[in-house]
Amino acid sequence: MTTRQRRNRPLLVVHTGEMKGKSTAAFGLALRGWNQGWSVGVFQFVKSAKWKVGEEAAFRALGRVHEQTGEGGPVEWHKMGEGWSWARKQGSEQDHAAAALEGWREIARRIADQRHGIYVLDEFTYPMHWGWVDVDEVVSVLAAREGFQHVVITGRNAPQALVDAADLVVQMTKVKHPMDAGQKGQRGIEW
Amino acid sequence: MTTRQRRNRPLLVVHTGEMKGKSTAAFGLALRGWNQGWSVGVFQFVKSAKWKVGEEAAFRALGRVHEQTGEGGPVEWHKMGEGWSWARKQGSEQDHAAAALEGWREIARRIADQRHGIYVLDEFTYPMHWGWVDVDEVVSVLAAREGFQHVVITGRNAPQALVDAADLVVQMTKVKHPMDAGQKGQRGIEW
Numbered sequence: 001m002t003t004r005q006r007r008n009r010p011l012l013v014v015h016t017g018e019m020k021g022k023s024t025a026a027f028g029l030a031l032r033g034w035n036q037g038w039s040v041g042v043f044q045f046v047k048s049a050k051w052k053v054g055e056e057a058a059f060r061a062l063g064r065v066h067e068q069t070g071e072g073g074p075v076e077w078h079k080m081g082e083g084w085s086w087a088r089k090q091g092s093e094q095d096h097a098a099a100a101l102e103g104w105r106e107i108a109r110r111i112a113d114q115r116h117g118i119y120v121l122d123e124f125t126y127p128m129h130w131g132w133v134d135v136d137e138v139v140s141v142l143a144a145r146e147g148f149q150h151v152v153i154t155g156r157n158a159p160q161a162l163v164d165a166a167d168l169v170v171q172m173t174k175v176k177h178p179m180d181a182g183q184k185g186q187r188g189i190e191w
Numbered sequence: 192m193t194t195r196q197r198r199n200r201p202l203l204v205v206h207t208g209e210m211k212g213k214s215t216a217a218f219g220l221a222l223r224g225w226n227q228g229w230s231v232g233v234f235q236f237v238k239s240a241k242w243k244v245g246e247e248a249a250f251r252a253l254g255r256v257h258e259q260t261g262e263g264g265p266v267e268w269h270k271m272g273e274g275w276s277w278a279r280k281q282g283s284e285q286d287h288a289a290a291a292l293e294g295w296r297e298i299a300r301r302i303a304d305q306r307h308g309i310y311v312l313d314e315f316t317y318p319m320h321w322g323w324v325d326v327d328e329v330v331s332v333l334a335a336r337e338g339f340q341h342v343v344i345t346g347r348n349a350p351q352a353l354v355d356a357a358d359l360v361v362q363m364t365k366v367k368h369p370m371d372a373g374q375k376g377q378r379g380i381e382w
Contacts, residue, residue, distance in 0.1 A: 008377055014366075021206065021216035021361045024223075028215025029380070031222075032245030036379040054223030061256045061263065062249060071252060118379070150380065169366035170212045175205075176360040186199055188227040188309070189220070189341065 009167075012142055012151050016125065016158035017171035025170070026120045026152045027055045033150065034062050034072040038117025042077045043107055045100060046123035046155075053191055073117065080106070100127035104138065114147040125155030128162065135159040200358075203333055203342050207316065207349035208362035216361070217311045217343045218246045224341065225253050225263040229308025233268045234298055236291060237314035237346075244382055264308065271297070291318035295329065305338040316346030319353065326350040 013029070015022035030040050042059065044052065056077050063075030080103025104127070110116060127133040139161050142151060153162065163169050185191075204220070206213035221231050233250065235243065247268050254266030271294025295318070301307060318324040330352050333342060344353065354360050376382075 011380060015212065016366075017364075019361050020359070021212060021219075021363065024219025025212035025216035025363075027219040027222060028212075028217070028246065031215075031218060031249040032382060033379045035245035035248040038379060054226035055219065057226040058222040058253060058263065062252060065252045065256065072249065163366065166367060168211070168368055170210050171364045171366050172212065172216075173208075173362045173364055174360075175207075175354065175362050176357060188224045188229060189202060191223060 008148070010145070010148050010150050011167040012165060013153070013168045013170075014125075014158050014162060014166045015152065015154045015170050015172065016156060016163075017173050018156055019172040019174040019177070021172040022154040022156075023052065023055075023122050025172075026122065026154050027052075027059070029152055030059070030118055030120050031062075033118035034059075034066075034075065036073065036117070038073045038150075039115065040073055040075045040118055040120075041107075041110065041116035042075075042120045042122065043103065043124070044077075044079045044122045045103060046126055052122070054188070076116070078103075078106075080104075097127075097130075097132035100132045103127075104133045108141045111141060111145045111149060111151075114149060116149060118150040119152065121151065121153045123155040124153045125158045125162070128159050129155075129157040135161045138162065139165045199339070201336070201339050201341050202358040203356060204344070204359045204361075205316075205349050205353060205357045206343065206345045206361050206363065207347060207354075208364050209347055210363040210365040210368070212363040213345040213347075214243065214246075214313050216363075217313065217345050218243075218250070220343055221250070221309055221311050222253075224309035225250075225257075225266065227308070228264045229341075230264050230306065231266045231309055231311070232298075232301065232307035233266070233311045233313065234294065234315070235268075235270045235313045236294060237317055243313070245379070267307070269294075269297075271295075288318075288321075288323035291323045294318075295324045299332045302332060302336045302340060302342075305336075305340060307340060309341040310343065312342065312344045314346040315344045316349045316353070319350050320346075320348040326352045329353065330356045 015025055034040050059075045066072045066074050128135045206216055225231050250266045257263045257265050319326045
């Protein structure tokens with residue numbers, strides 16, 4: 001590889017581990033992509049307490065900045081399987097599995113179309129971990145992706161095949177957590 | 192403490208460890224604060240390769256969104272000791288130490304004035320690690336802060352006294368890094 005090739009290579013990044021910071025760091029990375037003028041695609045796979053409304057509002061605002069002024073890049077934010085909730089156990093597990101798989105297939109189509117410069121597949125490790133989306137298919141689609149598309153995948157329990165395929169893997173580990181001291185989750189921090 | 196008090200307590204957060212994600216996660220957290228309408232104050236202590244221009248541009252855009260539409264919160268972004276560079280070794284170490292200390296004193300004044308809802312002290316562990324800013328003074332000022340001010344400090348080698356004082360400490364550890372495979376730093380990823 002030339003230096004230029006080594007310098008400009010689309011990366012598969014995985015943020016895993018049991019601690020906070022996996023998703024926030026992915027969104028921080030997406031800020032850099034936005035500033036490069038790349039199309040930012042965020043795909044959320046798990047309905048968490050508040051769907052990360054803070055990041056969503058901020059990225060939607062940045063998307064509007066792009067539309068109005070041309071600064072940065074366009075932003076798309078998708079909730080895969082909107083309407084269902086893991087926590088509330090609405091619908092059956094088969095429904096969840098089907099929704100997750102359909103979400104992944106949509107992403108695979110976008111990758112084939114080279115739709116985005118950076119993809120954040122937030123909490124996408126879970127559908128793979130649970131066997132709802134085949135990790136070998138994911139690795140195969142990502143390995144074959146053309147053009148210049150960075151992909152960031154977050155969540156605990158990253159499957160080994162995904163870690164093996166990734167260029168960059170960061171583990172967020174716990175040193176100290178306020179909930180150990182009785183702290184409850186709070187706005188602006190947890191969401 | 193009541194549930195409400197436990198729920199709404201200003202946190203001291205430390206992102207440390209040798210791996211990427213410390214600063215990006217801090218900026219991701221700041222997105223949540225912005226969406227809460229809090230005043231976001233970012234203070235950069237180390238001149239890195241590109242000063243994190245991606246995040247800076249995105250947060251400045253969000254600050255303009257706030258000014259123009261009232262959405263989110265105001266944003267201030269400060270480079271402490273602008274003009275000097277650790278890498279280039281301009282000026283003497285004493286100059287750097289004095290600039291870092293002056294930067295910290297400015298933050299301490301803002302904390303006393305309750306200026307911001309969330310402070311990102313990016314790479315602030317280094318001036319403490321190097322002895323340029325007294326960690327006991329930092330811990331003391333942070334412990335005594337009034338009102339509702341979250342503080343996020345990033346960087347390797349977080350001093351133990353800071354870790355002891357923190358509510359939440361995340362360590363970013365390396366599983367795999369693309370530079371191990373000859374990859375060079377690249378725009379949109381490293382800055």
